[in-house]
Amino acid sequence: MKHQRIEHFRFEDESEERLRILFEQHHEEARTRAFALIEEAREDENGCLVSDTVTPRKVRFRGHQYEVYRFVYCVLNEVIASRHHVVRHRCHNRLCVNPEHLIIGTQADNKHDDWDYAAYGVDPNFL
Secondary structure, eight states: OOOOOOOOOOOOOHHHHHHHHHHHHHHHHHHHHHHHHHHHSEEOTTSOEEOSOSSOOEEEETTEEEEHHHHHHHHHHTOOOOTTOEEEETTOOTTOOOGGGEEEEOHHHHHHHHHHHHHHOOOTTTO
């Protein structure tokens, strides 16, 4: 009996595929764009870097649209985040694109952040 070799297959969602291609083919261009987006933002009284928008700003890069905070975090940290990952705001300001205020996590992590914020407010140690 002849044995077949089974290759392990890992499903890559659309978000992961786009970011993988971005890193493989356009990483320096993406870094330049991320730094430009940070430079365009203004610093508020909490150290957040924000734009004058009501909702989180979006950016179009190489035919795909990203929320600026997700784009900045993933590009500068070279993270290929799936659609199951969220970029969390330690400052609890969704308009913020300050890389020092952004961390990756799950939706459960994000919900726990909300509960902690409701109970204790913003952690002053990181600001």
